[in-house]
Amino acid sequence: MQINHLSLTNYRNFSRLDIDLPDGPIILVGANGQGKTSLLEAIYYLATFTSFHATHDRELINFLAARESLAVGRIVAEVDKDSEQHRFEIRIIQETNGINGTSRVRKEILLDNMKVKMSEAVGKFMAVLFLPQMVEVIEGSPEERRRFLNLAMSQVMPGYARTLADYAQTLTQRNALLKQLQEFGGDEDQLQYWDELLVSKGAELIYGRIHTIQELERVAARNHRELTRGDAILRLAYQPSYDPLPQAPGQFSLPIEDPIDRSGLSIDSIRSGFTQRLHEQRSADIARGVTALGPHRDELRFLENGIDLGTYGSRGQVRTAMLSLKIAEMRWMEEKTGYSPVLLLDEALAELDPVRREDLLQKLTNNGQTLLTTTDLDLFTGEFVAKSKLWKVNAGRVEVGE
Ligand SMILES: Nc1ncnc2c1ncn2[C@@H]1O[C@H](COP(=O)(O)OP(=O)(O)O)[C@@H](O)[C@H]1O
Ligand SMILES: [Mg+2]
Numbered sequence: 001m002q003i004n005h006l007s008l009t010n011y012r013n014f015s016r017l018d019i020d021l022p023d024g025p026i027i028l029v030g031a032n033g034q035g036k037t038s039l040l041e042a043i044y045y046l047a048t049f050t051s052f053h054a055t056h057d058r059e060l061i062n063f064l065a066a067r068e069s070l071a072v073g074r075i076v077a078e079v080d081k082d083s084e085q086h087r088f089e090i091r092i093i094q095e096t097n098g099i100n101g102t103s104r105v106r107k108e109i110l111l112d113n114m115k116v117k118m119s120e121a122v123g124k125f126m127a128v129l130f131l132p133q134m135v136e137v138i139e140g141s142p143e144e145r146r147r148f149l150n151l152a153m154s155q156v157m158p159g160y161a162r163t164l165a166d167y168a169q170t171l172t173q174r175n176a177l178l179k180q181l182q183e184f185g186g187d188e189d190q191l192q193y194w195d196e197l198l199v200s201k202g203a204e205l206i207y208g209r210i211h212t213i214q215e216l217e218r219v220a221a222r223n224h225r226e227l228t229r230g231d232a233i234l235r236l237a238y239q240p241s242y243d244p245l246p247q248a249p250g251q252f253s254l255p256i257e258d259p260i261d262r263s264g265l266s267i268d269s270i271r272s273g274f275t276q277r278l279h280e281q282r283s284a285d286i287a288r289g290v291t292a293l294g295p296h297r298d299e300l301r302f303l304e305n306g307i308d309l310g311t312y313g314s315r316g317q318v319r320t321a322m323l324s325l326k327i328a329e330m331r332w333m334e335e336k337t338g339y340s341p342v343l344l345l346d347e348a349l350a351e352l353d354p355v356r357r358e359d360l361l362q363k364l365t366n367n368g369q370t371l372l373t374t375t376d377l378d379l380f381t382g383e384f385v386a387k388s389k390l391w392k393v394n395a396g397r398v399e400v401g402e
Contacts, residue, residue, distance in 0.1 A: 001126060001339045002080045002369045003043065009074040010065035011092075012038035013396035020400075022389055025364060027380065028373045030393035036373035039393065040129060040344040042075045043371070046088050047127040047341070048151055049109065049118050057092050058105045069096040079125055081339055087112050088125055119162055126155045126333055126341035130326040130348050135318045137325075138302050138309050145300040152329050153212055156336045160208060167201035171296055174198055179289040188282060195278050198294065203271040205295040206240055210262045213238045213300060215335075220321075220328035224304075227320055227359050232304045234321055235259065241297035242277055244270040319351055323360060330367075343370040349379040357381075 008017040013035050028036045041051055045060075054060055061073040073092040078085065089110040096103040109121045137148045154161040174194035181188065217236040224234035237260075244265050274294075281293055302309040302321055309321055326345075334340045343364075349357045349372075361384040364370055373393075377385065392399040 001341060003077045003342060004080055004085075005076075005078040006043070007074075007076045008039075008042055009076075010062035010071060011042055011060060011073045011075060012062065014038065014042075015062055015064070015396060017396070017398060019398055021369065023369050025367070025370045025372060025384070025388040026391060027377070027385065027388045028371060028391050028393050028398075029375070029377050030373075031375060034393045035396045035398075036393045037131075037346050039398070040131075040346055040371060040373065043077070043342060043344060044127050044129045045075055045090060046077055046125050047155055049090070049107070049122065052129065052131065053133075056105070057107060058094060058103075060092055061094055061105075066094060069098065070094070077125070086124065088121075089113075122161050123155050123158065123337075126337070126339060127344055128152075128326055128330045128333065128341045129344040129346070130323060131346045132319075132348075132350065134326075135315070135322055138313065138318050138322060142297075142299045146296075146298055149209060149212065149300065152216075152333070153208060155341070156333050157208060157212075160205075163201050163204050167198070167205060167295065170194055170197045170201060171291055171294070175290050178285050178291065181286045182289045188286070191282065195275065198291070199271055199274045199278060202242070202294050203267055203274055206242065206244065206270050206274070206298075207265075207267045209238060209240070209295070209298065210265065212332075214261075214263055216325070216328050216332050219331045220324050223327045223331075223363070224321060224324035226363065227324055227356060229355070229359070232317075233306075234324060235303040235306075237301045237303060238262070239299040239301065241295065241299070242274050242293045244273045315351055316353065316356070320356055323348060327363065340368045343367060345370065345372045347373055347375070349374065350376075 002023050003021045005020050006017070007019075008014040011017075028039065030036050041053070045051060051057065051060060058066075061071050065071040065073070071094045075088075075090045077088045079088060087110075091108040091110075092105065093108065094103050094105045109116055109118060111121050111124060136144045150160075150164055154164070174191065177190060177194060180186065181190070213236050217234075220236065221234045224232055245260060245262050277293060285291055302325075304313065304317060304321060307313075309318055313321065330341055330343055349360070352360065357379060358381055361381055365384060365387055372388075374380070377390075380388075390401045392401065
């Protein structure tokens with residue numbers, strides 16, 4: 001998969017950008033605050049329809065343009081998928097109400113010039129993104145790890161994003177009813193309807209995560225062994241909030257050092273087990289007014305040689321593991337869909353020792369379309385630079401070079 005042409009209008013500090021993109025590695029060089037990360041953000045938006053660091057789409061519209069009563073930030077990409085060609089367009093539209101001056105932001109997605117829903121467009125274009133702050137996936141709260149999984153799985157598995165949204169909505173409804181029962185009492189059987197829905201959507205998520213994590217682990221472990229020259233064994237340990245695996249009596253949680261294989265479990269067995277546990281939890285859930293069990297509380301831990309990286313990893317170790325994971329995400333997407341996603345690496349070489357930098361670049365040399373940003377070209381090897389396009393980013397302009 002490859003972007004042939006990208007154009008941005010009133011997007012962040014790009015008032016207007018029109019560039020052709022080649023296959024293979026492209027290095028974006030520039031000082032801080034010139035637009036390198038924003039360019040990657042725009043491309044990633046085409047894959048996920050969300051920004052990784054804006055809290056609101058409003059922030060993506062160019063400041064100057066946003067002063068007008070109607071402002072449109074636009075991302076357009078022409079994409080090659082083997083022999084197919086597709087045009088993707090995203091419009092982020094801000095309209096100001098003339099009477100009270102309030103403004104409203106909405107977005108439109110066009111696929112081959114036809115307006116489509118987000119659920120129809122997701123997965124059509126795929127990208128994998130690494131950002132320095134993504135070490136939070138390993139070191140931060142469980143929510144970060146669920147988000148990582150959800151973004152990767154949504155792009156690859158048809159229906160995952162829909163199931164996730166349905167699950168979240170069901171959870172909200174069930175929690176509202178729990179609060180009501182907690183405060184005013186009433187017939188607990190009113191929960192039945194929401195329990196069934198929660199289980200049906202939840203079991204799909206758990207089943208998908210069991211298999212995805214196992215597949216990702218296999219590729220990530222291989223990458224990580226290479227990036228650490230055989231030193232480190234990386235493991236991904238899924239800790240589902242509702243664990244469908246029967247546990248030994250008296251054993252409340254299994255130690256994460258031991259690999260646990262849940263891949264033989266059928267979705268039916270997950271459903272029936274989850275139903276039962278949810279039922280057993282009812283009184284406790286009502287007392288708390290929230291649903292304590294389910295994929296919204298899932299956890300995933302990263303272990304290197306048996307040690308939990310989230311708690312004990314050094315910066316360099318965590319960063320290397322995250323890069324192994326990102327490359328694994330890309331290979332996994334390829335295996336699942338037959339298309340290789342566009343790879344976006346923001347300041348990926350910083351904080352790595354020279355040997356790891358070299359090993360990483362070695363792995364990327366023959367990759368498909370790859371955009372790498374840097375403030376410092378010296379971090380790259382001469383060999384890699386020779387094989388890359390070198391583009392300068394300066395105040396919202398891109399100087400395309402050879
Ligand atoms: N909506 C916006 N309109 C105009 N400029 C913006 C907007 N959002 C961010 N910027 C500016 O864009 C610049 C580019 O940021 P960024 O892409 O993070 O740069 P880099 O990655 O090259 O350091 C920053 O100076 C930032 O202040
Ligand atoms: Mg940046």
